[in-house]
Amino acid sequence: MTRILTDIPDEDIHWLDEEAKRQGKSRAAVLREAVSSYKAETAQDKSARKVLLASVRAAGAAKALAGETAARSQDSLFTDNGMPG
Numbered sequence: 001m002t003r004i005l006t007d008i009p010d011e012d013i014h015w016l017d018e019e020a021k022r023q024g025k026s027r028a029a030v031l032r033e034a035v036s037s038y039k040a041e042t043a044q045d046k047s048a049r050k051v052l053l054a055s056v057r058a059a060g061a062a063k064a065l066a067g068e069t070a071a072r073s074q075d076s077l078f079t080d081n082g083m084p085g
Helices: 010-023 027-063
Strands: none
Touching: 010 027
16 A cells, blocks of 8 residues: 655644544545545446437437538538639
8 A cells, every 4th residue: 555645724634533533443544435435436427427428429320311421511612623612
């Protein structure tokens, strides 16, 4: 396990000490649990974003109409020699 040195505001340290005392744990144990909880929450958020993006992509694909692609969308603005027409 690696030790770290970090700056934490005094009010957060006070809260952390009170929480550690309430739980009967060390400050470090409470911090480790907080990091683990944050990792789990972040992983769930990432998973939820993936699901949301997949549904948005599927909805967009369902609404897409057959036709010319955007790559050729400005062809009607120019003549055969490439000049504005």
